Every structure is written in C-alpha cells, then in structure tokens.
Amino acid sequence: MIDQGIKSRPTYEALRRDPTGRRHLYLCAGEGPAPDALSDGPLESWTVAPAAAEGTLRRPQGEGERRFRSSRQLLDTLGRRLAGERMGLRLYAEGPEDFLWDVFGIAQDHGLGRSEVFLKQSGTLARRVQCVHCKTFNEGVTTTIVRCAGCGANLFVRDHFSRRLSAFQGVKIDAEQPGDVPQAERAYP
C-alpha cells in the first residue's frame, strides 16, 4: 500500500553546495545545522525553533544565522527576501515534503529556476493531503486513510503528488460502496 508504483513522487539527493552560485541560503524546517557539504564557504542559515520552545526565541549569534518561531514564519520571510534578490542566489531546503515544495513554489514565484533550488527531505514523513472532492488541505497525515476535515469523506492517500500544491491527492475510498472503509494503517511516521 505504501509504494503504489505512482511515478509523480519526487526523489531527493543529499544537499551539496552548487559552485556556480554566488550567495547560498540554507532553509531548514527544523533546528539545523546545515550539513557540512554546504558549509564550505559563506552560507546563510535559517532554521526553526522546536515546538518545545513554545514561542520563545533565542537568537543565534553566528554570521548569517536566523531562527524563526515556525516554518510558516520562515516561508513568509523568504517571500519578502526573494522579492529583493538578484541573480546568483542558491536555495537549499531541508525538511518535510510540504515544506520543501512550499519553498520551491515561493522561489518559482520570484523567478528562480529549477536548477537554483535544491531540496532534501528530512524529519517527519507526514503528508499534506488535498481532498480532490472539496479541495481542503489536511496537514500532517500519517495514515493510509484520513477523514477529510472539510467534507468528512474518508480519503485514501494516493501516491500522486503535486509540487505546485505541495500535497498528495486524497480520494474517497468508499465512493463506490459507501461505508466500506478499511482500517487505516500508520504509514507515514
């Protein structure tokens, strides 16, 4: 059930510094630090405080380091930052899949090309799932079947992934035989 043989899923490689870049920005949905393969030269590093910090923020001391209360806050700041950027920036993002493709989408909106953004999945495998019927996004899904927070349908989490939406597709599992809902399995811890 976990490998459904669907080919729209991205694959990820370890982050490596792109020598053609002139400035390098590492974005992490967790606490970091940046992998050594990136740190061979000047690197800005944006990270996110753990939930245990409960909104408190200890600002890092290192050159080019920033810390955010949430990945949402990091992404909003990224949008403002890229609005004023010039050619030569390389982005390196590390975190759950929805975070990665949110970064990618923001980068695209600001004119960065596919070859200027590098992504590496880490941390939770939990999925953002869009209900194909009512279009509600269900965040942090760890099971093969999830009840849609929008329309209440029991959605099968299909391995079909949209980079634009940073989301997997959820399809009502018992559409043909209403009520015939198998036990959900924990699949994306």
Next chain:
Amino acid sequence: MGIEFRRDERFRESFSYRNSDAGVLRFPFPFGEDRYMYSVNIEPHTRGGPSPAFAHAFDVDEHYVAECRERALVLADDPGRCQVLPHMMPAQWDTLELLMESLSADYPEHFSLTKDGDAWRWINRPLGLDQSFVFGRPETLPCPPFEYITRQAQGDFTLQDQRDDNLFVDGGMVTTQADWSLDFDIGMSFHEWHGPVPLAHDIGVFDRALRFLLRLQYGQPVRRLNWTMTINPRLDTSPENYPDWGPDRTTVTPENVADKVHLRVELQTLFRLPRSNAILFGIRCYLLSVRDIERVEKWRKRLHRVLTTLPPELAEYKGLTRYRDTLIAHLAAGDDGAALSPGIQPDQTALAARS
C-alpha cells in the same frame, strides 16, 4: 446538408443520450486487434482513415449542442475545471484561432469566421452566437480566449508548454474526463501527470511518447485512441464528483449490463501551436452503449476478446473490476471465435435493429 443535432440530450439524471444508426457506425472503435496493451500508437492526424470521426481536424457530431450545454453546467458548478497559467496567453489565442479556422473550414454551414485585420467576427449557428472581437485583445471577448472557444467545442482540451526538454500541462478545459483532475495536475511535467497510469512507465511508453511529442511540427498534427468504460452515458466522470458517480459501478446486473455499460473512447489529437510553440491536446470523448456495440458483429466479438485478455492492473486502473465478469458473460454468447479482420473499421454499412 448540416448535422442534425440532438438538442434534448442529457448526460446526467435522465441520461437521455442516444446514438443514431449513423452515429453508431462512425464510432471510433479503439481495438484493431483481439488483445489490448498500452503502446504509443500515435499516427498522423490526416483526414480519412478507418473512422469518419477522423475526417476533420475537430470532429463535430449530433451531440454537439448537448455536449456544449453539459460543459456549461459543469463549469457553473466548478469554474476550476477551466484553468490556464498566466504565461500561456499566447497559447490561448493560438487555440482560439486553430479551432475557429478549422470549424469554419470543415463545417461552413454551422460556423463562420471573417477577418478584417485583427477585427474578427465569429458566428456559431448551432449555439446561436455572433461575436465580433479584436484578436489579441482578451477584453473584447466575454471570457478569456481559451475558455471562450473551448466552451464551443466537444471534448476536453489541455495546453502543454514546452521547456527544459519536457512538456508541462499548464492549462486546460476539462469537464468530460476519465477520472483525472486538472486542478490537481496543472503545472505538472509529462511523467508527473501520467504518474498514476500502471504498467506503461515500465515498458517505456511515456519516455518514447515524450521524445516524439517534443519534436511535433506545426501543421502536422497526430492522433491516437484511448479508452475506458463508463456506467451510464455520463461525461463528467471527474475525481471531484467521484462520490456521486462511483456508486453507479455497483448497479450493473446481467439484465441491465447492455444498456448501463458504455465504451468510452477518447480521440486524442495533438497540435503544435504557431506563436506559443505550445501543444494543444484535444481529448474528444465518444460514448457507445454495449447494446449498440453488439449491433456491429466485429466489434461485439472483439470487445469480448479484449476484455477476457485484459491485464488485471489495467482493468483495475480503468475501474472495470466490479462489472467486468458480468460484461464478459453477456458478450460470450455473441462470440463464435471466428477470425476477425485487423483494424477498427466496422466491416458493415447498415445495422440490425436494436435487440
């Protein structure tokens, strides 16, 4: 002589959809052999060939008016069925031009296009439209150009942008689809949007098809047939509305199988567009009930053979699993095993009365 349109047809609720005898015989039956497997099966979209449905760039038939009305109903419920990414405006105008020029040249009794520089006048007689507008100026049309013209055409359309040696589905009008979502897939690359299709990836079909399409030339469109099955003559079998049409698949019985089950054929055409270098992909949908298929001896026998040899992965993907055995049992009696001619043509020019 023009086409006689069946204006009262419905593709929902009452399902008052029928094919005339001529409509049955012009159906683009998709099986040229007794077995079916995925292949690239692309051929030049030249006029003529084994089905009258190939006679024009964009086929118009007796269901035209009713299908345009059905499209309007779907869009009223869900405007997201028509979306085009902002950078595709040149491809929108390319599409409008190609459809208007083709329809007016192929069906002059129903459509006319006159041009005075950029001042164009379009007349669509079956739908009662008379529109003057300025080519290249979206504000002179009642809606964006791609939506405007595809509301007046049968079948779905998508726009593929070509960049980075790939094709991206960056727009579409998708209201008569076989269970895929434009709203979810828009912006995807060629392999991404075909991701859910089983088996074909592993035998290299999509690699070859993409390489072929990247080289598609202006003025040399191509076509292929694809197929699935649908319960009731329902055009909108979208994933969005699957909770509403999915239960139909459990309603097939030996008594109603011939009337409920329809073979759904997509005549897929691909046109390189001149200004944008994008590709217009037409997905023209034809529905024919098993009862009408049975009136053509060759098609009746061949459909039986294709279904009995269909790989289970394909039956599952096409959603046939629940009623396939019922359908095969029904068709078995009409197949004596005699050899059939290769190709899709019906091999007869008149039909027996409906059984």
